[in-house]
Amino acid sequence: MFEKLLSLPVVASEHGKDVDAFIIYIHWLMGFLFVIWMAYFLYVLWRFRASKNPKADHVGVRSHASSWLEGVVALIEAVLLLAFAIPMWAKIVDQAPEGPETNNVRVMAQQFGWNFMYPGPDKTFGAQDLEFVTSDNKFGQVPDDESGADDFFTYNDLRVPAGKATVFQISSLDVIHSFKVIALRICQDAIPGLSIPTWATPLKEGRYQINCAQLCGNGHTSMTLGFMTVESPEAFDAWVAEKALTTAGEDAGFE
Ligand SMILES: [Cu+2]
Structure with a gap:
């Protein structure tokens, strides 16, 4: 029972076990300090008890x-x-890692959900410009940019290949949100006007919840409707190819 009660959430990323080890180490250290301080506290209560020290010493400690x-x-x-x-x-x-083996996703948080942008089979994002941002073009995709022709979007549906590093470029459309995937042991604030990278290598296939770790408004809790699916690289590549063919350039978002 205690094992289940005290265990940490499932880990799906490579570096996650190091984060957990660190958390456990800190708890042991704090437990040790707690015991030492309590022992010292009890010693002081006994050592300076009123029956042996009827008159208060107003000078106190003399050494440095x-x-x-x-x-x-x-x-x-x-x-x-x-x-x-x-x-x-x-x-x-x-x-953050770079190169052909690295998967890249842009994340645009909004009240109240997650927009994801994928570079498509060519693995290159199209150009972005703030002046093109509208409610249907949340990432400010520049129209007619060639490398953006196969870029596609999803809403609350993040997919990543297992065993490959994924770099997330985090931004926000409105207020400050925070992209937190507990299974990956990553958390990064999403700040309007900034694109901040964070990365992880997912290892364990499965479906995991995404959380918003900043209280961002009255629909804050519904940001947990975002999910991340870790799948095999083959399944991921097939999904990318299909999405690029069927929905490239289409806004997937919130209406
Ligand atoms: Cu939020």
């Missing part, structure tokens, strides 16, 4: 040991942040 200790803790935290956390973020998160 605790100030030094705090300085050391601050230094360790600065080293963790500057030497480990920031370089690791720059290496793992900011450097």
